[in-house]
Structure formats: C-alpha cells, structure tokens
Amino acid sequence: MRAHHLFPAVLLLAGCGTDVAGPAASLFSCLLAEPVQLDVGEVVQVAGAANRGLCLEAGGAAAEFVYIPFHGDAKDAGPLRIEVSGAGVDAVDGPPSPSPVRPEPPLAVTLRGTPPRPPVLLDLEFHRRLRERERRELEPRLRTGATGSPAGDPDRFPAVRTTAVPEVGDLASYNVAISCDRSDDRTGRVEYVSDRAVVVADVANPAGLTEADYRHFGETFDTLVDPVAVRHFGQPTDIDENGRSIIFFTRAVNELAGTVVGAVTAGFFWSGDLFPEEATPRAEACPGGNQAEMFYMLTADPQGEVGPAYSVEFIREATIPVIGHEYQHLINASRRLWVNNASEFEEPWLNEGLSHVAEELLFYARSGLAPGANLGYDALAGTPSAVDAFNQFMGGNFTNYARYLGRPDTASLMGIDALPTRGATWNFLRYAADRSGRPDDEFFLQLVNGRTAGLENLGETLGADPLAWMRDWTVSVYADDAVPVDAAYRQASWNFRDLYPNSSVGRFPLRVIPLAAGDVETLLLQPGGAGFPRFGIGGADKAVLHVEAGGGAPPAALRGSFLRTR
Amino acid sequence: MRGARASRAGLVAAALLAGVLPVAAQEECAATGSAGVALSGAALRSDLAGGDAAEGIELGVEGRLAGGGFTLSAGLQHATFDGAAARPLSGRLRITRPVARLLGVTFCAAGLMGGASVAAGEDEAWTVAGGLAVVGARQVPTGGFVLVPYVGVRGLGARSTGNILGQDFAATGAALGVEAGVGLARERIAGALRFSADGLDPGLGPMPYPSLALRLVAGWRL
Numbered sequence: 001m002r003a004h005h006l007f008p009a010v011l012l013l014a015g016c017g018t019d020v021a022g023p024a025a026s027l028f029s030c031l032l033a034e035p036v037q038l039d040v041g042e043v044v045q046v047a048g049a050a051n052r053g054l055c056l057e058a059g060g061a062a063a064e065f066v067y068i069p070f071h072g073d074a075k076d077a078g079p080l081r082i083e084v085s086g087a088g089v090d091a092v093d094g095p096p097s098p099s100p101v102r103p104e105p106p107l108a109v110t111l112r113g114t115p116p117r118p119p120v121l122l123d124l125e126f127h128r129r130l131r132e133r134e135r136r137e138l139e140p141r142l143r144t145g146a147t148g149s150p151a152g153d154p155d156r157f158p159a160v161r162t163t164a165v166p167e168v169g170d171l172a173s174y175n176v177a178i179s180c181d182r183s184d185d186r187t188g189r190v191e192y193v194s195d196r197a198v199v200v201a202d203v204a205n206p207a208g209l210t211e212a213d214y215r216h217f218g219e220t221f222d223t224l225v226d227p228v229a230v231r232h233f234g235q236p237t238d239i240d241e242n243g244r245s246i247i248f249f250t251r252a253v254n255e256l257a258g259t260v261v262g263a264v265t266a267g268f269f270w271s272g273d274l275f276p277e278e279a280t281p282r283a284e285a286c287p288g289g290n291q292a293e294m295f296y297m298l299t300a301d302p303q304g305e306v307g308p309a310y311s312v313e314f315i316r317e318a319t320i321p322v323i324g325h326e327y328q329h330l331i332n333a334s335r336r337l338w339v340n341n342a343s344e345f346e347e348p349w350l351n352e353g354l355s356h357v358a359e360e361l362l363f364y365a366r367s368g369l370a371p372g373a374n375l376g377y378d379a380l381a382g383t384p385s386a387v388d389a390f391n392q393f394m395g396g397n398f399t400n401y402a403r404y405l406g407r408p409d410t411a412s413l414m415g416i417d418a419l420p421t422r423g424a425t426w427n428f429l430r431y432a433a434d435r436s437g438r439p440d441d442e443f444f445l446q447l448v449n450g451r452t453a454g455l456e457n458l459g460e461t462l463g464a465d466p467l468a469w470m471r472d473w474t475v476s477v478y479a480d481d482a483v484p485v486d487a488a489y490r491q492a493s494w495n496f497r498d499l500y501p502n503s504s505v506g507r508f509p510l511r512v513i514p515l516a517a518g519d520v521e522t523l524l525l526q527p528g529g530a531g532f533p534r535f536g537i538g539g540a541d542k543a544v545l546h547v548e549a550g551g552g553a554p555p556a557a558l559r560g561s562f563l564r565t566r
Numbered sequence: 567m568r569g570a571r572a573s574r575a576g577l578v579a580a581a582l583l584a585g586v587l588p589v590a591a592q593e594e595c596a597a598t599g600s601a602g603v604a605l606s607g608a609a610l611r612s613d614l615a616g617g618d619a620a621e622g623i624e625l626g627v628e629g630r631l632a633g634g635g636f637t638l639s640a641g642l643q644h645a646t647f648d649g650a651a652a653r654p655l656s657g658r659l660r661i662t663r664p665v666a667r668l669l670g671v672t673f674c675a676a677g678l679m680g681g682a683s684v685a686a687g688e689d690e691a692w693t694v695a696g697g698l699a700v701v702g703a704r705q706v707p708t709g710g711f712v713l714v715p716y717v718g719v720r721g722l723g724a725r726s727t728g729n730i731l732g733q734d735f736a737a738t739g740a741a742l743g744v745e746a747g748v749g750l751a752r753e754r755i756a757g758a759l760r761f762s763a764d765g766l767d768p769g770l771g772p773m774p775y776p777s778l779a780l781r782l783v784a785g786w787r788l
Contacts, residue, residue, distance in 0.1 A: 024726075024735035025615045025769030031686055031730060032612055032620035032772065034649025046616070053616030053768075088731035517732065540688070540731045546615070553617070 604785025680774025
C-alpha cells in the first residue's frame, strides 16, 4: 500500500468497533434519548436497527404495549430469526388477549347456537402442487408477444373449440389427468343446463346426488355465483363457445383422497383446460386439456365406494362455496391467458386469497349484508339467513384465519399454500379493499385483471408499497375492535374480537407473547410473518426493547410497530 | 527499498495503535516545563442502539503540564443531551511523548485513559476507557500566530457497568477513532478546534470519547 493510501484507509476504519451484544445495548436509550410517550391507540413504526432501543415512557399511568415485528421481505427470502427482550417491562396477560396459549382451533368454525359442522381437512398439498404445476408446465406455453384477443373486449375471446350448447342426457368425454400429455378420460352425462352452467356427472359416480341437486347447483350458479364473480372479477372467457362453465362432478376428485391422510379435495380448476389443442400465436398447445371453462367437483359417495364416504348432505352444503372458489381461479386464469395477455399466472398465495374473497363475496350476496359494516355476532344473529350464510360461506375463512392467528410468526400471508396462509391472505385482501376506499367490484376487478403477479400486482392495485400495507395490517390484526386506532389499523368489515368468542372457537385465538423483564423470546419470522410480544411498563415508568437478529442489528426488512394498547 | 517498506510498515502499525491528541500535538510534544489551563465547549453526538443518536453539548475544563519530555493533560466535562434527564460527567487523562520527526511533522505517542458516569433516578452507569494514540502535527508560523494542524488515530477499549431500568449490565467493546484539528497560539493565548469520531458501541453508553464531537478550546499558557 502506498503511503498516501494509508490515511484514507485509517479514516475508513475509524468508527469501526466491536458490538455490544444482548439487551444491554439498548438500555442507554432510556438515559440519553428523549423517551417516547404514546397515547392509547397510537402507533410508532420503525425499520431495521431502529426496532431496538426505542425508549417508551408510561407518562404517569399504567401503560401496556404490543410490539409487532413484521418480516417485510419478498416471499422467497428465508425466515428471519430475531430475539426480543425488554428492560423495565412487565408481562401482562389481561384483556384484550387473555390467553397466550394456543390450542388448535376447530376445523369448521360455526357461530354460537348453531349445530357443529363435520370437520373438513382440505387437501392443500394437492392444491399447492396443482398451482405450482400450472406455473411450471403451463406458463412456458404462453407466448407473451402475441395477443389472444383485444384486451378489454370480453366479447372477443378466441374459440379454441366450438361446441354446441349441450342438452341434458348428452355424453361427453373429459380428460381428468391434469396433464397436457397424459390421458385419463372419463365419460360425463349432462344433468342440467342453465343459462350460465352445464352440470355434468361422471357416469361412473356412486349413487347419491339427484337430478334436483344438479338443478340446484346450476340454478345457484346462475343466480348467485356467476353474478357475484363476474361483477367482482370479470367475465370468464368462452373458448368452447357454449356460453357456460362446465361443473363436472366426478369420482376422479374423490379418488384424489389419500394425498394427505384424512384430507379432502372438494374441487379444483386446472388452467390447462384453457389452452388450445393446437398452438396459436398466443399459446402453445396443451393437447391433454379439455379446451373448456370447467371445474371438477367432489361427488357424494355415501357408502365410501371410491374412497372416504361423503354424504349427500355434505356435498350439498360444501359445493357452492367451492364452486365460487374455483370460479375465481377460472376467471383469473382465463383472463390472464386470453384477455389480459399476462406473461404469468397469479402467484398461488394471492390466487388462493382471491378465491377465499370470492367465498366471502358469496356470503354478502346470500345474506344481504355488506362489507365495511364491522359485522359482529349480534348483527349476524339479527339478520335472517345470515347465520346460515356465515356457516356455509365464511366458516372456511374464519377457520383458516384462526389457524393463522395461532401461529402468525411461522405462518405468512405470502407462504406456501396452507390453511394459515389462506386465512391471512384473505384477511389482508379484505383489509386492503376496505382501506383503499374503493368499491369491492373495482378493487378486486383490478387485482384479478393484473398482468403482473404477486407483490408486484398487489402494489399496482394498491398504488402503494404492499409490504408497508402488510405491516399496517399486522397492527390491525391486534388492534381492531380492541384499541381505538386510526383507520389504517382497523378492519372495517368484521369484528373478529366479537365473532370468535361467539363461535365454536370460543376465544380470539391470536397468539401473543407476554414479555417479562429478563425474558428473551425467539421468533422465527417467515417473510410476511409477524409476532406479538406484549408488555406493560413497570415501576421505572420507562421501558425499552432490545431486538437482535443473528447477534446483531435487525435488517431493514424487519419492520416493527409499537402500539400502545392501554 | 526493503528498509523503506519496513519503515512504512512500522508507521502503519503505529498509526493503527494511535489516536489524536486533543490539543495541538507539537505544542505539547515540544513544550517542556510549560503548563496551561483552558475551557472547552463541544457539540456532541452519541449513537444509540436503534441507529438514532443523542445530540447535546458539553462544557469542560482542561489543564496541561509538561516536563521531562512528557506532557500530561487532563480534562473534566459535563454533557447535556437533548430531551434526556441524564447529564453524564466524564474525564480524560492523557500522557504524550514525541517519538519521531519526519519531513517537518512531529509524531507523538500517547496513552489515553478516561471515565464517565451517568445517573438519573435509580439508573446509573459507569464507563472506563483507555487506549493508545499517535498523532502527527506540523507547526506553521503565520504572522504573529502559530498554527498547528494535526491529525491522528487511536485505538480504544471500554467497559461499562451499571443498572438501568432495574437491569444490571456489564459490557465491553473496542474501537478505532480519529481526531483532526488545528491549534492556534499567540503569546499566552492558546486555542484549538478539534473534530473527533470514535466507534465505540452505543451499548457502552456515555463516553469520554463520544461518537462525534466538535470541540472548541480556549485558554492560557502559563
């Protein structure tokens, strides 16, 4: 090194030093800095190293806080391990979160006073592999430079197979292999034809569903599912020019049981059915697809001939929400493929979240209630048919969200397809739609019709950093209906603090961590995950938290919120 | 050539162990049998754990006594940070000796020692710090004044103990620091403007060597 290079090098080194590890590093913030006083409901948000060393002052009255570290990073980033400790803190366990324990909530949430529903464990492993296969096998078949139809003109879809409107009794063959290359043909008989649906039953199905059931499904599709979905997500394509979507009840779905022991696939949609049999300027061929807007539904099997037994009553109860769920997938994929000329399908976490929004929208349509009304138990119990509609259409969402609330750190709204992921994503999308101030049919229409996917699509719809909104949402998860907070931290549509205690869950199931002086709590935060350490301020009237990641300062992706709760 | 490299390597080694004297180095190193007193005022910045910093001011007194080739100087400072109740008291002790002269620049070696204490209510903390420094300074006569620009580096170690918010703690750290400034003297009047940056961890608390300091000194040479 030349001599004249020495001094700059020394200057660069100056200021470098060893780091003090452990809680002591943050203590001096309460001696040398002006303490922060928050009013009840007030929030301070920090990022990176600033997650530690914020000196909070009680201000003369007993004060309680919750610290919400949120791992705001892309979903592919690894988990972030942090250690949280505090000085001057007291553990608190009173209201609004009386129980830090976390027994698993039931698999079928129902409102108080209604009979329990049979628990259903959805086979999300199959669903996850299906969505991943779509992105892996079908996205490469998209030709991004070509247009399928003029964007924004829903009446001009390309017909990849022209078929006449079927009639009851017609037979048709469908490949259920979920593959562009393999075949597993099943014969279906048209059981009912409505204005917007063709209800088909596999001729090899076990006896169970009746003509009246098929009519009910077709008519409900016309009067409930299709109007709600089209209004909020857009018109599906009509590549087979029959003007309808095919609802295929087939034992092939029942045969999927066994992927996870005890789990059920209630139905599915596969984007390969929307690809042409021969290549077009827009898409390469997928010969194994059925070239039709269709989804596959679980059928009744009271005797368990195919697999686990499913009663007719169970299928009657479960089918309509599932059709609504799968119809969003169908609309989303068909419009990306043939209308919006997107280069990719939606990411699974957001795609599933939107399908759970579809279920919620069906609840509103069926009950006559509306989003934004902060629905609690009394509002539902006082509205004819609302309780039944809740149990049918919202039970799944409340089940999934309860699962998320039980493990908000290791679960994530951007995680792999799992019940907690779905619950969190649905809840976030509802929060975001409400916070945006835009009508649902405008907000979700834009989101479903994005040409990008995942966080990028979400950011374009929000017009804001989606991770910042997710951080605010984590505050709302705790604060809504428990602490008087700004609108950005509220969930305007549902009063979860009232509904969960009045449901088969019996309590608000958010997992909180009572933080006492001397405790070191370790959290493993998935991208999108959050924790809820909760504490009061002890006799010193001041408290400070210390947060470390890997023995050092937390990275910028750790976005924390301090909320005064009492 | 090899000898030149070796001397440069020695200089590098000395520099890495060194720090800057807080008053004009050549004045101290060269002056024998002299003494002085001064008042100091400084703007401080002390880093905190969260990446934020406490900012404040410091007032102090300094004294210097030289003899036998050594200069002993000591200072006592009282700091006030914006919005904070605690007002740290810190002291510094330094002994220096010139060790080399090269191209008109005098190099001095120094031993540094300091301490600080802070208390507010039931919270209290103490810090001791020490290290080695080297400074290079050059005397530049200008009119009736003597200007002494200087710069140097120091290596510091520190340990803090105490009890804050009911929590006992003890923490240790080490860091490099740098100080640069200019001394000014005319007859019996002396002054200096000093800037220093030290990297001791914010978890060590109030320091005789804060994260950043801009210090103005004015006094008499006896």
